[in-house]
Amino acid sequence: MNERGAPETSSLDSSILSSTVTDLQERAYFFPEPPPTVKRGQMKTLDSSKYQVAPVRAGYTDRILQLDLSSLTTSITEVAPDFRRKYIGGRGYAMKMIWDGTTEETRYDSPENILVMASGPLGNEPRFPGTGKFVVGTISPLTETFVDSNIGGHFAPLLKMSGFDALAVHGISTEEVVVIVDGDEGTVTVTTAPSFGEEIDGGGLEYGEALLKEFTGGELTENVAAVTTGNGALHARFGIINSLFYDRRRRRIRSKQAGRGGTGTVMRVKGLRAVIVRSSLARVKANHPADKKSVQQAGAELKRVISQQDPKQLNLRAWGTPVLAEYMNKFHLLPVNNYQYGQHPDAPAVFADVFLERYFNKEVPDGCYMGCNLACAKGAEDVALTRGPQAGRKVGIDGPEYETLGAVTCQGIFDPHFIMEYNWYCDEYGLDTISMGVTAAFLMECFQRGYLSVEETGYDLSWGNIDAADRLLHETATGEGLGKICGQGVQRAKRWVAEKYGAKTNTPIDETMSELGKFGMEVKGLEFSLYITKESLAQQGGYGFSLKGPQHDEAWLIFIDQVHNEIPTFEMKADALKWFPLIRTWFNAVGLCKLPWIDVRHPEAAQTDNPSQNQPTLEYYAQYYGATIGENKSLQDILDDSERLHVLQKMINVRQGKGTREFDQIPLRDMAPAYFNEYQSRSDYYDDWLREQLGTDADLPESPEERHQTILNLRRQAYQRLCDVVYKAKGYTPEGVPLRKTLEKFDLLEEKAAALLQAHGV
Numbered sequence: 001m002n003e004r005g006a007p008e009t010s011s012l013d014s015s016i017l018s019s020t021v022t023d024l025q026e027r028a029y030f031f032p033e034p035p036p037t038v039k040r041g042q043m044k045t046l047d048s049s050k051y052q053v054a055p056v057r058a059g060y061t062d063r064i065l066q067l068d069l070s071s072l073t074t075s076i077t078e079v080a081p082d083f084r085r086k087y088i089g090g091r092g093y094a095m096k097m098i099w100d101g102t103t104e105e106t107r108y109d110s111p112e113n114i115l116v117m118a119s120g121p122l123g124n125e126p127r128f129p130g131t132g133k134f135v136v137g138t139i140s141p142l143t144e145t146f147v148d149s150n151i152g153g154h155f156a157p158l159l160k161m162s163g164f165d166a167l168a169v170h171g172i173s174t175e176e177v178v179v180i181v182d183g184d185e186g187t188v189t190v191t192t193a194p195s196f197g198e199e200i201d202g203g204g205l206e207y208g209e210a211l212l213k214e215f216t217g218g219e220l221t222e223n224v225a226a227v228t229t230g231n232g233a234l235h236a237r238f239g240i241i242n243s244l245f246y247d248r249r250r251r252r253i254r255s256k257q258a259g260r261g262g263t264g265t266v267m268r269v270k271g272l273r274a275v276i277v278r279s280s281l282a283r284v285k286a287n288h289p290a291d292k293k294s295v296q297q298a299g300a301e302l303k304r305v306i307s308q309q310d311p312k313q314l315n316l317r318a319w320g321t322p323v324l325a326e327y328m329n330k331f332h333l334l335p336v337n338n339y340q341y342g343q344h345p346d347a348p349a350v351f352a353d354v355f356l357e358r359y360f361n362k363e364v365p366d367g368c369y370m371g372c373n374l375a376c377a378k379g380a381e382d383v384a385l386t387r388g389p390q391a392g393r394k395v396g397i398d399g400p401e402y403e404t405l406g407a408v409t410c411q412g413i414f415d416p417h418f419i420m421e422y423n424w425y426c427d428e429y430g431l432d433t434i435s436m437g438v439t440a441a442f443l444m445e446c447f448q449r450g451y452l453s454v455e456e457t458g459y460d461l462s463w464g465n466i467d468a469a470d471r472l473l474h475e476t477a478t479g480e481g482l483g484k485i486c487g488q489g490v491q492r493a494k495r496w497v498a499e500k501y502g503a504k505t506n507t508p509i510d511e512t513m514s515e516l517g518k519f520g521m522e523v524k525g526l527e528f529s530l531y532i533t534k535e536s537l538a539q540q541g542g543y544g545f546s547l548k549g550p551q552h553d554e555a556w557l558i559f560i561d562q563v564h565n566e567i568p569t570f571e572m573k574a575d576a577l578k579w580f581p582l583i584r585t586w587f588n589a590v591g592l593c594k595l596p597w598i599d600v601r602h603p604e605a606a607q608t609d610n611p612s613q614n615q616p617t618l619e620y621y622a623q624y625y626g627a628t629i630g631e632n633k634s635l636q637d638i639l640d641d642s643e644r645l646h647v648l649q650k651m652i653n654v655r656q657g658k659g660t661r662e663f664d665q666i667p668l669r670d671m672a673p674a675y676f677n678e679y680q681s682r683s684d685y686y687d688d689w690l691r692e693q694l695g696t697d698a699d700l701p702e703s704p705e706e707r708h709q710t711i712l713n714l715r716r717q718a719y720q721r722l723c724d725v726v727y728k729a730k731g732y733t734p735e736g737v738p739l740r741k742t743l744e745k746f747d748l749l750e751e752k753a754a755a756l757l758q759a760h761g762v
Contacts, residue, residue: 043178043191043214046072053163053186059121059287059628060084064093065164065188067179069270070111070171074179074188079165086747089120091148091588092645093166094137098146099648101170104655108141108237108262109269111172117156117227117275118166121629123591124157125371126284128299128624129306130593132157132369140261140548141237142435142489143525145656146649147261147548150588152368152377153243153254154225158183161279161286173271178211183279184223193273204230204264204430208244208274209253215276220246220253222370228274229264232429235479236487238439238527239264239430247379249364254379254398256368259432260551261526268430283370290630298624302596303373305617310374310600317365319352320378321402326351328406331562332682333532335410337448337463338441339521339669340678342532346414350405354416359383359397374596383420387470399423400433406530407437411444412463422473429477435489438527440472442490442520443482443497451501451516457482490522518668518675524549524658533670534678534715536561538573541722544666545577547649553588554581556598560612567612570718574725579613579639586642590625597621644746647731647738651748654737655756661723661736672715679708686711737762 054061062079087096094116101114119134134156140147159167162183176193195201196210208228216224225245233239241258258264289295310316314323325347328334332342348354355378356362365375382394400423408419426433446452447461454460458481461468475483485496498512521528526549533539539562542555552558557576560566567576587594602616618635626633633641653659673679679686683704690700690707693714701707727734731742737760743749 042194046177046190046192047074048187048189049074050185050187051076051163053183055163056124056160056286056288058290058630059123060089061160061163061165063164064166064168065159065181067167067169067190067272068171069169069173069177069272072173072177072190074190076164086641086644088586088589088641088645089165090118090123090133090135090591091137091585092120092648093118094135094148095146095645095648095652097166097168098137098139099652102139104657106139107144108139108266109172110139112170113139113266115169115263115266115270115272116166117159117169119156119160120165120589120591121287122625124160124283125287125289125295125299125624125628126369127296127371129302129372129374129596130369131371131591133588133591133593134159135588136241136258136263138261138263138266139656140263140525141239141265142262142491142527143549143658145524145548145658146652147263147526148588149241149258149260149263150553151241151243151258152256152593154222154245154369155227155243155275155277156591157283157286157369158223158225158277158279161281161283162277167275169267169270169272172269176271176273178273179275180215181275181277183277183281202231203428204228204233204240204242205244205253205255205424205428208242208255211274212244212246212253212276215278222246222248223280224276224278226274226276227267229267230428230430230477231268232426232431232477232487233262233264233268235484236431236436236476237262237265237489237492238432238435238487239266239268240427240432241267242427242430247366250361250379250381250396252381252396254366254368254377254396255427256377256398257427257432259403259434260553261548262432264430287628289628291627294627295624298620298627299371302617302620305602305620306374306596306600309603313601314599316374316376316595316599318362319356320360320366320376322350322352322355322378322400322405324402325405325409327559327563328402328531332535333558333562335406335441335530335532337412338410338438338445338519339528339532340445340519340675341681342534344409344414347409349414350409350416350419355380355400358416359420368593372593372596374600376595376599380420383424385421385424386417387421388425388474395424397424398427403530404433404437407433408469410437410441410530411469412441413466413469414464415466418466418470422469425473425477431473431477434529435527436473436476436486437530438521439486439488439490439493440469442493443472443486444468445519446497446516451497451512456500489525490520490527491525494520521667521669522550523666524653524663526550528670529553531558533558534672537570537671537718537722538567538576540666540671540719541573541577541726542580543670544664544719544723545581545726547581547646547653550666550670554584556580556584564612570722570725574722574729576612577722577726578729582639582642582646583613583618585646586638589642589645592621640746644748647742647746648748650732650738651743651753651756654760659737660760661727661734664723664736666719668712668716671719672712673708674712676705676708679704679711690714733760733762735760 135148137148180189329347359380367375368377475481528550538557543550546554668674
């Protein structure tokens with residue numbers, strides 16, 4: 001990682017803003033007299049400004065707080081109405097700022113890279129479920145293109161009530177700092193990052209809690225929140241950001257995570273240790289919607305559906321997302337041994353009932369924001385750590401989510417207590433549980449297949465070896481031993497393995513890289529989230545076409561494809577790969593959680609043409625949106641607005657060199673049983689599938705090896721056909737580049753976009 005220097009100041013393209021910083025200062029958003037110096041322990045004030053808190057109107061404040069870490073100063077920009085209409089908020093704001101403020105040369109540790117934290121107009125409404133969400137967007141250390149990670153908690157609602165729709169962080173500081181946005185006092189203050197002792201300073205959770213106690217004088221309340229990360233984010237490309245908030249029922253600080261793509265790594269490289277926000281304004285009706293009654297009505301209807309239907313369906317309020325583990329195992333979708341297998345006899349040891357009985361508080365439903373009656377964010381108290389540097393302590397743990405559970409089974413481990421400890425240490429260190437687990441599993445398979453030996457790893461990396469998995473986790477957090485390689489992620493670890501293997505066997509590196517690519521589970525540099533997709537062409541496309549890399553956040557189709565079998569034909573799968581990413585992009589733009597929509601099916605959805613779209617529930621969202629912003633928005637209007645954002649993100653990928661067909665290709669294991677042992681584990685199933693594809697009268701290839709190879713060929717052909725059909729539906733060339741008419745449709749064909757298309761022959 002680059003050493004922090006004194007980089008040039010970055011700024012937003014002024015064409016998207018109605019006022020420059022100078023204009024705003026003249027209009028007294030910042031006041032000329034300096035506020036009193038903040039005196040909190042070792043938090044030495046480096047810069048402080050008093051500002052006039054902008055009121056929220058129709059879901060927006062129309063202000064973005066700019067933080068320049070190169071000069072350690074803050075400023076405010078005002079958002080133009082046209083900008084707000086086109087880019088909505090959240091994911092849209094982050095993408096537009098990255099598109100305007102960076103270039104194809106920008107990398108994650110470039111001074112001009114921007115770290116954006118933004119909610120949207122529908123965030124912060126306790127009368128509607130799931131409104132605590134915001135996104136963190138930046139140029140990723142893993143993918144080297146735009147990534148956004150969705151996160152919950154109280155941070156974004158408090159930031160909005162403090163007068164800002166977004167925080168944009170530019171530049172790199174020469175020392176670690178803390179930023180305090182105090183809506184009660186109307187001040188933005190930059191201070192030095194205090195020290196609380198070596199044991200606390202390295203952590204994301206414990207440092208954040210100590211910082212909040214320091215700021216509040218020990219009186220923690222729901223009116224103060226923070227984002228921070230741990231020292232692991234300094235040693236790995238997949239650092240996370242923790243969103244910390246006080247839970248008065250549990251009487252402790254809880255956390256949610258922006259887990260994907262290395263946002264926490266960017267935060268630490270910039271020298272930003274934490275951001276604290278405070279506002280004591282009432283939250284109910286705080287968005288000041290255009291139609292208060294309609295907002296209340298839409299929220300009441302959705303809460304009614306959740307309370308009636310969730311107990312009959314996934315029952316997330318009781319079980320949380322670990323309930324998915326049982327479904328995934330039943331349908332051969334649970335990742336085992338680096339996605340080689342989808343089922344395991346020991347899997348029941350990590351089903352949701354185990355966590356509910358042993359760890360979760362049955363009496364306290366856990367939401368990540370006020371007013372959400374789905375309350376699926378589970379937590380546990382007084383869990384004894386048995387491993388690692390803090391063994392012997394009892395801690396509160398938030399989670400696990402299904403993805404964290406799957407990251408551990410991916411390593412061949414089915415121990416619920418290790419999952420809990422893995423969860424806590426990853427959060428404390430500031431490491432993505434998904435990328436950590438998938439990269440570890442890749443290294444374990446390299447060990448299994450002879451590409452690595454104890455000589456290279458330093459210890460036995462066999463499947464299910466808890467001691468090895470635990471050691472690798474802590475080494476990754478400190479950047480030591482094999483952890484230094486693991487922290488680079490699968491894409492870069494492949495190169496290291498190929499070089500090591502080539503040196504001892506005289507095998508050409510490219511030849512080894514090709515073989516490792518069969519089971520190195522990454523696309524565009526991002527590790528896969530935790531679903532076996534060999535039998536789901538829809539989810540294969542969901543991963544391959546995902547603009548940030550293979551993350552279910554953009555197209556989670558595995559359940560409707562493999563469990564419910566609601567999109568059985570090729571055409572239905574292709575249609576789903578156009579529709580679902582658009583609606584899911586919209587959720588990330590407006591500041592909403594998707595789970596009340598996608599995981600709680602409205603009883604009337606079964607009577608619609610596309611039950612999996614759950615459109616009766618989406619009508620509540622459309623009503624809530626229109627009533628908040630004061631515009632009549634149909635579902636098609638919402639999809640069109642979202643498609644503009646989707647196309648803009650695709651253009652960022654094209655600019656950064658990750659936007660063509662080549663970068664939508666997936667590992668062989670994602671589409672088929674990559675190795676013969678995988679075919680053998682379900683040979684009867686695969687032979688039946690092959691008979692169906694070839695026709696009942698056709699003769700199957702004689703040998704199992706030939707049948708396996710035939711399956712691989714057919715699966716490759718199906719995926720390429722899917723690329724062709726989906727690209728055409730999205731308005732792309734056969735190489736996956738948007739057509740000029742596609743950009744024109746969404747008013748995105750500006751000069752630099754046109755030049756970029758021309759460079760790709762469009």
